[in-house]
Amino acid sequence: MSDRYLSFTGTAPGRFLTRRLGLPQPAALRRWSPERPALDGDEVLHLTAGGPAPLSDSPSGSPSAVVLDATGVRDTDGLAGVHAALHPVIRSIAPSGRVVVLGAPLDPTDHHQAAAQQALEGFTRSLGKEIGRGRTVNLVRLTDRAAAESTLSFLLSPKSAYVSGQVIEVGTAASAAAASAAAVTVDPDRPLAGRTALVTGAARGIGAAVAQTLARDGARVVVLDVPQAEEDARRLAERLDGIALALDITAADAGERIAAELPDGLDVLVHNAGITRDRRLVNMPADRWSSVLDVNLASVLRTTDALLAAKALNDNGRIVATASIAGLAGNAGQTNYGASKAGIAGLVRSLAPRALAEHGVTVNAVAPGFIETRMTAAVPLLIREAGRRMNSLAQGGLPVDVAETAAWLAHPASGAVNGQVVRVCGQSLLGA
């Protein structure tokens, strides 16, 4: 569904009027395309907090991104180096540019270091809210720079257009499997070549975009959806050179049926299928509660358990589940949906270390904010308009924004990213 306000503010009279009225000024976000795969602007500027001060007139003119290494910040004095490094250059960063702050894990034995490193989180989220012009700010906490390469290339590309204000931990659950996965060499244009990816609820909306994006990255895609959506699933699978699987994911034996369908195993499993049945709790009959919990959470647990037990997920495999900011922030009328999506975050955090240690499989989730799909087109106009604007980028995201995030998590070199719930929400004010 089109965002008419965004189109209007892209015109000269629209810009004039909205500026005069003090209304939000969403920038047209630069997204990835084969013709324009890199960010606009000049070279990425690499700075270190406490390092040599950058020239106020940046040598690279208008950098496409700034990477600030703040891993060495151990106390509040060190935080002055963050200000000293970024203050002179922030204005020059190109539209839809990036700021990526590199931090270190919090040291439980040193509260000065922990305070300073946690401060980077508040800094990142605050800068994300003020930077404007379609630019994003994210914090990556890392222990091993090499293990974070796939994460940095995602954040420093147009693929992360709608990911802002996030704190992503890389390598904290580093095990032998994660370390070896980080060293995997892949074709950068087709990182998933030779891999099989299954996406549930892929006949339309976000799931269809995920299937397309994983196919673009070289995966053989299995497009799973309910039998009623079989025609759409089949058409998409044909277009992507993949296969369609008509299956209700709530079937008790769904996991076993998927495993039987894929004798060579599965490399990437994206749990995307989801439904809403909104009502306030006082008006909610038990069937609306249970259908949402079953599709959005119980079936995810059941199929994941069945596929892991059947060893159907190959080594260096990936599970990407779909949460929602409604599960993180809560939403009136969505006690069932919010519970189901918060449950996904719990599943991810608990299973991730074990799945990596026992199966060599990472488990992460994407948590979309307001994404323009049929699901959000059904939301009443005023609430829809509020949902679109109440984020730092002042617009809704597109299904492809969630898909690109899933593709980064699915990347063979993302083995050190584990147990993360990454919001794709333009830094929504909800649950921030």
Ligand SMILES: NC(=O)c1ccc[n+]([C@@H]2O[C@H](COP(=O)([O-])OP(=O)(O)OC[C@H]3O[C@@H](n4cnc5c(N)ncnc54)[C@H](O)[C@@H]3O)[C@@H](O)[C@H]2O)c1
């Ligand atoms: N659109 C948003 O703004 C938004 C925000 C947060 C989270 N999400 C989540 O993203 C996911 C995709 O959302 P969407 O907006 O594309 O929804 P959508 O309604 O457009 O598509 C959902 C798909 O899942 C399929 N599906 C539903 N029940 C199924 C079942 N039992 N078995 C197999 N397939 C089933 C549907 O047939 C449909 O093709 C969902 O999990 C949703 O909760 C969406």
